[in-house]
Amino acid sequence: MCRRAAPRTVRRTSGCESCARKRTGCRDVGSRRQARVEQRLVDIVAVLKESILIPLAVKLSPFYSALPHLASELDRMGADGLVLFNRFYQPGIDPVTRAPVPQLRYSDASELLLRLYWIAILAGRVRPSLALSGGAHEPLDAVNAVMAGADVVQLVSALLKDGPGRLTAIRDGFTRWGDEHGFASVGEMRGCVSLSNCHHPEGFERAGYVNVLQSGRFPATPWAGH
Numbered sequence: 001m002c003r004r005a006a007p008r009t010v011r012r013t014s015g016c017e018s019c020a021r022k023r024t025g026c027r028d029v030g031s032r033r034q035a036r037v038e039q040r041l042v043d044i045v046a047v048l049k050e051s052i053l054i055p056l057a058v059k060l061s062p063f064y065s066a067l068p069h070l071a072s073e074l075d076r077m078g079a080d081g082l083v084l085f086n087r088f089y090q091p092g093i094d095p096v097t098r099a100p101v102p103q104l105r106y107s108d109a110s111e112l113l114l115r116l117y118w119i120a121i122l123a124g125r126v127r128p129s130l131a132l133s134g135g136a137h138e139p140l141d142a143v144n145a146v147m148a149g150a151d152v153v154q155l156v157s158a159l160l161k162d163g164p165g166r167l168t169a170i171r172d173g174f175t176r177w178g179d180e181h182g183f184a185s186v187g188e189m190r191g192c193v194s195l196s197n198c199h200h201p202e203g204f205e206r207a208g209y210v211n212v213l214q215s216g217r218f219p220a221t222p223w224a225g226h
Contacts, residue, residue, distance in 0.1 A: 034065045042073045049078040057081030057131065061088070062114055071126045081129040082122070083154070084115050106157035111135035116148045120204055123149020123194035139173025146174075149191040 041058070048056055056078070062085045064070050071082055087107065091100035112135030119130050131152035132145040145153045158166050183189045191197055195204050203211075 038064060038070050042077055045074055045079050046077045055080035057083055059083040059086050061086045067118060068121065071122055075126045075128055079128045081131060083131040083133050084118050085134060087134055106161060107134045109135055109137060112141055116144055119150050120148040120194045123191045124196040139170050139177060142170055142174045143177050146186060146190050147193040149194040
């Protein structure tokens with residue numbers, strides 16, 4: 001009498017487990033590609049520093065995966081300055097012609113916050129000078145940039161819109177504000193609200209984001225409450 005063979009146990013990979021593996025693999029590939037992009041920039045800076053005698057500033061985009069690490073690597077390679085950030089001009093779309101439409105526009109104040117955030121984080125942690133580029137139009141914008149830790153505030157849109165005289169107005173307004181608030185020098189002001197020196201550093205960290213969501217309020221609108 002033949003005994004029936006015991007049924008084989010076939011282990012099947014669940015859909016969720018399979019998807020998880022695929023996602024992990026995609027993340028690994030993406031991370032390696034991003035690392036190569038960043039390493040290429042670091043290598044270029046290293047070659048340039050060996051080839052030139054003038055100071056070298058590197059203008060960065062805000063889209064690197066680990067900006068503080070990249071800044072440290074550029075520092076190690078001898079970069080003399082970091083400019084935060086480069087602006088990308090994304091095209092619009094013409095729905096009739098179904099074609100991309102170039103969009104050239106001035107910067108505005110909304111672009112300043114991201115730059116202040118990263119300047120404040122990097123200030124005092126890397127050797128290169130830090131330049132803020134994008135979103136500065138008023139004297140108080142320059143004050144905030146220097147308080148965050150910027151060594152330089154770059155202006156383009158403000159001068160294109162209002163002419164070279166705008167530079168004098170911003171400089172005079174900056175100086176006046178510092179005098180009125182008891183700062184003896186620009187050096188005393190620089191970095192006083194950076195992550196390293198701020199009395200409330202959590203404002204630059206995850207806790208600050210959560211606090212904004214919990215306590216922040218949008219401006220009142222006519223339909224609010226209806």
